[in-house]
Amino acid sequence: MNEQIIETKKLLDFSPEDIKAYLKVLKSLVFEDKYTISRNRNREENKQFIEDFKIDSRKEKEILMNLEFDDFCYAVNNKNPQFAHEVLYIFNKEYELDRWGELVSVDIYIKTNKTQTRIGEDFLIIVSFHERNMPLKYLFK
Template sequence: MDPHYNQKYTKEQIFTVLQTIQDCVRESRFYISKNENRQENIDFINEYNLTNKKQKEILLKIAPEDFCHTLQNMKLGFEHEVLYVFCPQVMLFNFEGNEEWVDVYNKFNIIDPNGGKRVVVISFHKRNKPIDYLFR
């Protein structure tokens, strides 16, 4: 496992973090990155025709058991930020209309400017590498 990955958390700590993330999602204080560096997110949303409502549903179904690890943000100027990785299994319909279980890789950044928390969903796509769950 990458030395930047951290799994030193209790289930209670992750439950609290997930509550913060999901409160932001419920209150529409979040966005999913769809810039030129996040083509994988765009392709995933398009492949499964995920409306904003469905995207929200997926994010709100994440459980503490879906937690994998955290990592330090490596972007210059943002090294103080901790990114949280979860990977729930979700039943989705593909373009052929077939149902399939999909491991959805989610990487979250909780931003707290002056107490006004919001969440950036940096990654929102099919899992593309092996992962380890902390609580499974």
């Protein structure tokens, strides 16, 4: 099988209203528990972050429900050729978290993918959910 490599670039052609509309859907899916945070072997950084800050499902939801349009940085097309039609949205959320009894301000890198289940229901995959590890620029700040 010939795997095709897809070049991705930052997508920046969004208005605040576009991102507010996306967040409305995102928050609805989170509220309805129609989401997951990737914790597979390719997402060790997510697992480590969740463990380091003792983040339970209640805290995950709290962080996601507090995303605002101005936390948005950019979007990219999915690199996987099978899912090239999907757009991944990248946010950076500054949040106060408990690191073993000490409250610290943490920049959380959040990459989301709104997709559909096999039966056609909307579902949210949080591809990345970890401490920011690269420079980012906000689109609206």
